[in-house]
Amino acid sequence: MPLSSENFEFIRSFAYSSAAIVLEPGKEYLVDTRLSPLADQGGFDSLDDFIHKLRRDRANTLFHDQVIDALTTNETSFFRDFHPYEALRHQILPQLIEQRRTSRRLMIWSAASSTGQEPYSIALLIKEYFPELASWNVSILGTDLSSTVLTQAKQGIYSQLEVNRGLPAPLLIKHFSKTENNKWAIKDEVKKLVEFRQMNLNKPWPILPAFDLVFIRNVMIYFDIETKKNILKRIRNCLLPHGYLFLGSAETTVNLDAEYKPVTFNRTVVYESISSSRKGAAAALSTAN
Ligand SMILES: C[S@@+](CC[C@H](N)C(=O)[O-])C[C@H]1O[C@@H](n2cnc3c(N)ncnc32)[C@H](O)[C@@H]1O
Incomplete structure (x- = not known):
């Protein structure tokens, strides 16, 4: 099921306020790819359910950190660009x-x-x-x-x-x-x-x-x-x-x-x-x- 626009907006503002990461409109697929594995691991029925939990559970910093972790790109290598x-x-x-x-x-x-x-x-x-x-x-x-x-x-x-x-x-x-x-x-x-x-x-x-x-x-x-x-x-x-x-x-x-x-x-x-x-x-x- 596609991510609701309300939940995408929530993730957009969450990523920006937590880590300054800008998720342009149209990046719903990225949120889906990055967060769906967390939703599956947590036993949620859908990504929307997972985001609802995130919205309710504002004090759970460990949970918030996991989400920011999943949204960031960690690509790197030794002697990158030489x-x-x-x-x-x-x-x-x-x-x-x-x-x-x-x-x-x-x-x-x-x-x-x-x-x-x-x-x-x-x-x-x-x-x-x-x-x-x-x-x-x-x-x-x-x-x-x-x-x-x-x-x-x-x-x-x-x-x-x-x-x-x-x-x-x-x-x-x-x-x-x-x-x-x-x-x-x-x-x-x-x-x-x-x-x-x-x-x-x-x-x-x-x-x-x-x-x-x-x-x-x-x-x-x-x-x-x-x-x-x-x-x-x-x-x-x-x-x-x-x-x-x-x-x-x-x-x-x-x-x-x-x-x-x-x-x-x-x-x-x-x-x-x-x-x-x-x-x-x-x-x-x-x-x-
Ligand atoms: C693409 S990697 C770059 C790694 C390395 N500097 C390189 O060029 O290979 C980007 C890193 O920035 C980190 N990052 C993203 N937002 C950040 C923030 N607001 N503060 C500190 N680190 C952040 C991510 O966790 C990720 O590990």
Whole structure:
């Protein structure tokens, strides 16, 4: 039975208010595909019954989280798009290492890190190509809204299919070990560079350190213009001078935030904040407004 228009409207406004996710009219099929398995698991007769329960049960945050989890797209892979990581390896990290020689500190944030492939790709690159950073204070923070993806990210365990996507075989052999059930677990010396925390980009942010690099890739495509502007502004408050913002290949700051300057490194564009107010590691509270 097709989803009622009233229930679709409810899910639309629920996704927007909870996670800033925009579900355009016509995306009923998406709601149906994503939520029907939850309705089936819960023993509901129809998707409409399931949504009625969601509407009544406003205090059940676990239930609400499951629905938001199901509505988000968690697609990711190791070294996704390749070129940003080439720029990181050959230009951006060597440049940052020169600039941070005195502080010997590098802080990197992967906002919307999904199941962890993005922050672990950065950690693998650092481990493999920048051994001099072993004596530095290097930290990579991975955050995501979804507790389900964070569970896998924290475990650092991936299927054969997942490691086949983008992870070069020599890095797999060197930095992962095979588990009893034929999966691949990232080794502790790489894993310990990354810390994961739950964080909704659309709510007030916790106190964050000042970052040298912020990756917020392939998530803002789901947000509207006002939300993108707000998040880009808040990221500027977290970026250190000469720090860079990395976006997905279909994303840009152009026409959203003039305080970012696009900088081209071979086949990738990153964004430098020209009004970075963060001068050191001091923490600041970013608000949703
Ligand atoms: C398509 S994945 C991108 C993963 C990775 N950055 C990449 O480019 O491969 C998008 C991620 O954004 C997360 N997400 C969606 N809305 C969010 C929000 N409001 N706050 C934090 N994370 C969010 C989803 O849970 C999902 O894991």
